Amino acid sequence: MKIISTITILVLFGFAIVKIGFSQYGKEASVSEKSTVDYSQTKEIYFAGGCFWGTEHYFKQIRGVTATEVGYANGTVANPSYEQVSKGNTGFVETVKVNYDPTKADLKLLIDLYFKTIDPTSLNKQGNDIGTQYRTGIYFTKKEDEKIIRGEIERLAKNYNSKLVVEIAALRNFYTAEDYHQDYLGKNPGGYCHIPADLFEKARQANPPTRYNKVDKKILKKELTPLQFDVTQNNATEKAFDNAYWNEFKEGIYVDITTGEPLFISTDKFESDCGWPSFSKPISDSLIAEKNDKSFGMSRTEVRSKTGDAHLGHVFNDGPTEKGGLRYCINSASLRFVPKDQMKAQGYEKFIPLLEKSDKSK
Template sequence: MKNILIVLGIILGIAVFAAGSGLFKKNKSNAVEVKKENEKIMDNKNVKEIYFAGGCFWGTEHFFQQIRGVVGTEVGYANGNTQNPTYEEVVSHTTGFAETVKVKYDPEQVDLKLLIDLYFKTIDPTSKDQQGNDRGNQYRTGIYFTNKTDEAIVKDEVQKLAKNYNKPLLVETIPLKNFYRAEDYHQDYLDKNPGGYCHIEPGLFEMAKKANPLPKPAYQKQDKKVLKEKLTAEQYNVTQENGTERPFQNEYWNETREGIYVDITTGEPLFISTDKFESGCGWPSFSKPITKALIDEKMDRTHGMTRVEVRSKTGDAHLGHVFTDGPQDKGGLRYCINSASLKFIPKAEMESKGYGKYLPLLDKK
């Protein structure tokens, strides 16, 4: 079936190219952009490669291309007994090659175990030399590795997955002996032929896109509607409308316990108690934030004054102002912060509430 489709695909491809359609040009442009981005990522020395044989390599390649962290793919022929085989030689069942996809991935973005787990969703691992409508030893399944570390991961993961099946698995887990790039018309086949044959159910491509989402930032800016319900009227007025609470009549102006002060809108750490000092102004005063990367400082000329406003970087909440009349032995700055912008976490609760890594800061007096 695939041989007939190859001929039809080539004819269709020539026709589309000759027509110079806008769709083709758009896809080509996008491909160039993706290629440039991948080349940038490929400069990362940590990029690794693993080889998957999963039936027709058209669908297997397209599947892996959807996964965040996969930075390059190439279809070819692996673990055969000749050199530089052609597609016609491979389908003659005389070369021992398997249709295989070389997958290059960034281990900082995607884990090899996840790639293996996702691969298993595209195959029947108990089937011998057959996936979908394709039959022949070139369609056998296998995961081929190039080092001992990957060997251990592959074999361990496949062994775990085997518990989900009632029949023995027929997935090869062996070293890569050889790999030869397939002809150009096989590369990115389903990108060039969106309606082309594929043994993988289309819904799995969407699943692959969502399988490794970008991790959410630990602290996120909240919608004002959410904050309106979550905060008190004063907290909302101060953080969202640049209000100012009354001096000496706020929660933390005379707080002396050890602990950490976090953004009331996001929970992100901002100040530590060892940097707090009594300034006499009636608001919590700090010589510095935990790190300047956590705040934004902006010129404020409201109310006929020229001051430097302090806002939280992630939450974009108004915190207060910074002045140059602080203790000289602590740097000379005074971060005058509204209690309504802060939430205080006592030292005894920092570990349980996720701020344990900041405990060493309390020892720096």
């Protein structure tokens, strides 16, 4: 059977959409990126690791992964449905398309993390899922990626006594799965998953940022929840007594939700009965920018993160006198809390002494 491959590159108003099509199947497999992604940096790779629900959710947690999409790869019929693929006779494999920024997460790292979610010696079976549609595989669209993939597989094979059965092949075709399969575990947190839950947290911790940079609003719109975006970018205020950290007093560090930069430490947090997290001071004054705020007919001092330029909240002069008299009233939606026992894994080890120093002073 003759296969005709075409590569069409369309550049429109500075945005590129690259499509790799196969006329045998009647429908082109689209390999595209949203306009918020830097095309000069983004690459793509396709992973099959059993049920694609868990595999997609896992890769979503990794810093540097810019987009994911579940679908069916390298089969022999046009426009397959989930029902067709699930019969196991179409040649298709449940696959996750992973777009990533190689300056933040390179292909070797992604392969290494992928191996933590599979049994690479198990043929056509992962967890409770059995059939050729659940085989393991890595599929590439760039020939130069093949050498990297095979090299990593050869290296990782030394850790196993049995032969590895991970398929390595060029991507021949890829059809996007039905909408209800996309981000399935994000929409259904209690849904079935063959990947142990603790691996999702390990994926989040696996590649901590080494530096903090302001993130483009278009990217934040995609990565943050609507409330987090509205608070940090539009100066909104979340509801009092109805937010993540107003009554959180575990040991740990609070970081900018937009950049990951450390801002506050738990030992400077106190109960203020205002319904929002309250701190006596930031970790360093250099991390915070203060601005006059005349909104809503009031005169207040707004607090923003200096690097991320994210709206955090306001600072007032009614804090505990023994702690300096200030109250940094901060929106939970502008923060991410990292517990003390996870600080080292997430790259905040140097701030642990701040917690230990406070313990000794008690």
